[in-house]
Amino acid sequence: AQKITQTQPGMFVQEKEAVTLDCTYDTSDPSYGLFWYKQPSSGEMIFLIYQGSYDQQNATEGRYSLNFQKARKSANLVISASQLGDSAMYFCAMRERSYGNNRLAFGKGNQVVVIP
Amino acid sequence: AAGVIQSPRHLIKEKRETATLKCYPIPRHDTVYWYQQGPGQDPQFLISFYEKMQSDKGSIPDRFSAQQFSDYHSELNMSSLELGDSALYFCASSSPSGTEDTQYFGPGTRLTVL
Numbered sequence: 001a002q003k004i005t006q007t008q009p010g011m012f013v014q015e016k017e018a019v020t021l022d023c024t025y026d027t028s029d030p031s032y033g034l035f036w037y038k039q040p041s042s043g044e045m046i047f048l049i050y051q052g053s054y055d056q057q058n059a060t061e062g063r064y065s066l067n068f069q070k071a072r073k074s075a076n077l078v079i080s081a082s083q084l085g086d087s088a089m090y091f092c093a094m095r096e097r098s099y100g101n102n103r104l105a106f107g108k109g110n111q112v113v114v115i116p
Numbered sequence: 117a118a119g120v121i122q123s124p125r126h127l128i129k130e131k132r133e134t135a136t137l138k139c140y141p142i143p144r145h146d147t148v149y150w151y152q153q154g155p156g157q158d159p160q161f162l163i164s165f166y167e168k169m170q171s172d173k174g175s176i177p178d179r180f181s182a183q184q185f186s187d188y189h190s191e192l193n194m195s196s197l198e199l200g201d202s203a204l205y206f207c208a209s210s211s212p213s214g215t216e217d218t219q220y221f222g223p224g225t226r227l228t229v230l
Contacts, residue, residue: 043224102172
């Protein structure tokens with residue numbers, strides 16, 4: 001079963017506007033971590049932001065913030081003031097800590113294109 | 117800051133050949149992970165090593181093997197290559213300090229099997 005669900009179709013965003021990327025997850029592990037990665041067309045996988053299951057506050061990292069709603073099992077990424085360089089595929093990923101491993105399970109990704 | 121280094125960046129092989137991918141983790145990171153990302157797909161976990169011991173195994177074909185060496189670099193060995201092995205292969209590394217264990221990815225090795 002898919003642990004991470006990203007269902008939004010490709011998105012076009014106006015430069016300087018904010019964009020929200022949806023991510024829902026499925027786990028019975030009480031201890032888990034949620035990650036967002038950016039993959040530009042060049043292919044590298046760039047870490048953006050992390051949210052732990054026990055974190056009381058939503059994570060923020062520069063223009064990136066994570067809207068963590070634990071009861072709804074969602075971890076949406078918000079990118080503020082979009083820039084042309086934000087055009088990329090964005091992956092949500094989860095690591096379940098209690099199973100003794102650190103593998104990441106990824107969603108299918110959200111494609112974002114920023115237009116001037 | 118130093119990042120994960122992968123070599124080669126691009127590799128072209130024929131079917132049934134072998135390939136070796138190398139990964140040099142971020143200094144002081146002791147855990148290495150390998151992921152495979154097919155065209156238009158999300159990355160899939162293959163295998164990981166902690167302190168030179170295999171720590172987790174995912175959907176890695178029996179034709180593939182990997183190890184981590186005393187200097188913490190890792191190699192992924194792929195034999196009897198098939199067309200379906202064409203993919204972007206990522207290595208990631210992490211440090212167990214703190215609770216995040218964030219995995220930092222290398223630039224990837226793009227393998228094309230002809």
